Amino acid sequence: MTVRIAIAGCSGRMGRMLIEAVVNSADCQLHGALDRPGSPTLGQDASGFLGHSSGVLVTDDLHAALKGADVLIDFTQPEGTLAHLAVCRELGVKAVIGTTGFDAAQKALIGEHARHIGIMMAPNMSIGVNVVLRLLDMAARSLNEGYDIEIIEAHHRHKVDAPSGTALQMGEVVAAALGRDLKECAVYGREGVTGERDPSTIGFATVRGGDIVGDHTVLFAGTGERIEISHKSSSRVTYAQGSLRAARFLATHPAGLYDMSDVLGLPR
Numbered sequence: 001m002t003v004r005i006a007i008a009g010c011s012g013r014m015g016r017m018l019i020e021a022v023v024n025s026a027d028c029q030l031h032g033a034l035d036r037p038g039s040p041t042l043g044q045d046a047s048g049f050l051g052h053s054s055g056v057l058v059t060d061d062l063h064a065a066l067k068g069a070d071v072l073i074d075f076t077q078p079e080g081t082l083a084h085l086a087v088c089r090e091l092g093v094k095a096v097i098g099t100t101g102f103d104a105a106q107k108a109l110i111g112e113h114a115r116h117i118g119i120m121m122a123p124n125m126s127i128g129v130n131v132v133l134r135l136l137d138m139a140a141r142s143l144n145e146g147y148d149i150e151i152i153e154a155h156h157r158h159k160v161d162a163p164s165g166t167a168l169q170m171g172e173v174v175a176a177a178l179g180r181d182l183k184e185c186a187v188y189g190r191e192g193v194t195g196e197r198d199p200s201t202i203g204f205a206t207v208r209g210g211d212i213v214g215d216h217t218v219l220f221a222g223t224g225e226r227i228e229i230s231h232k233s234s235s236r237v238t239y240a241q242g243s244l245r246a247a248r249f250l251a252t253h254p255a256g257l258y259d260m261s262d263v264l265g266l267p268r
């Protein structure tokens with residue numbers, strides 16, 4: 001089966017990786033390529049930057065890019081993703097969402113769309129990170145007393161949201177394993193006279209600089225020892241390959257909201 005894929009944000013860092021992954025894939029076909037109005041890429045061949053001709057021209061016309069596609073892969077910004085999803089729902093196109101930075105109301109809207117179309121949403125499409133999420137659950141359950149938990153993430157200078165979606169998901173997993181509510185126990189950075197650390201908190205620290213693709217560490221700091229569980233991305237190729245895996249998964253699954261555990265068949 002060939003999966004017809006449309007890509008939103010096609011000239012972005014992830015958009016380009018995705019186009020390369022799709023045109024090199026044996027079972028996926030580039031069907032549409034979206035960029036924003038005013039983008040200099042509009043009207044160009046979507047894979048022209050690879051010295052390859054796909055015959056798909058970059059457009060800002062959502063209906064033209066999405067009509068006839070099986071799955072949209074969207075790595076843009078929350079407002080863009082939501083606008084794209086409305087048209088996906090109208091046309092019956094499924095969606096892989098890699099975009100991060102959604103607020104609670106936006107996530108609820110995505111959940112509502114998923115009652116009508118298949119949606120796979122994950123802040124990190126790499127297999128490694130999704131396995132790390134399972135390790136974190138196990139570690140947090142065992143280190144549930146006497147260990148302070150801090151989540152440290154580092155990304156490139158262009159990233160616009162913080163903490164990263166992955167760091168927040170790691171926080172959610174650890175908080176759930178400990179029976180805590182992340183909304184109540186998260187501390188996002190510290191400054192000035194903060195007082196001693198409250199042991200019930202989960203701290204987040206953000207680093208931004210250069211071309212760092214994406215590093216995440218969860219630190220369990222006890223007395224006399226500390227445990228660090230880290231994942232470091234050295235290329236965006238893992239996010240693109242994970243996205244294609246998700247698109248293939250969605251192509252054969254009904255409406256609903258899925259995550260990478262569903263795609264990878266990881267235990268809950």
Ligand SMILES: NC(=O)C1=CN([C@@H]2O[C@H](COP(=O)(O)OP(=O)(O)OC[C@H]3O[C@@H](n4cnc5c(N)ncnc54)[C@H](OP(=O)(O)O)[C@@H]3O)[C@@H](O)[C@H]2O)C=CC1
Binds near residue numbers: 080126239
């Ligand atoms: N889930 C995962 O595995 C990963 C998730 N991400 C997430 O993906 C998103 C994109 O990252 P990245 O590719 O580095 O970002 P880039 O800025 O390189 O690319 C974003 C693309 O989306 C377009 N865009 C931005 N806003 C809108 C909008 N409102 N409507 C339509 N298109 C829009 C941009 O157009 P323009 O250039 O005109 O602004 C650009 O083409 C981020 O949220 C990031 O956190 C990133 C990597 C992995």
Ligand SMILES: O=C(O)C1=N[C@H](C(=O)O)C[C@H](O)C1
Binds near residue numbers: 214
């Ligand atoms: O913006 C990025 O680059 C990345 N964003 C995702 C996130 O916010 O977690 C995933 C990855 O870390 C790269």
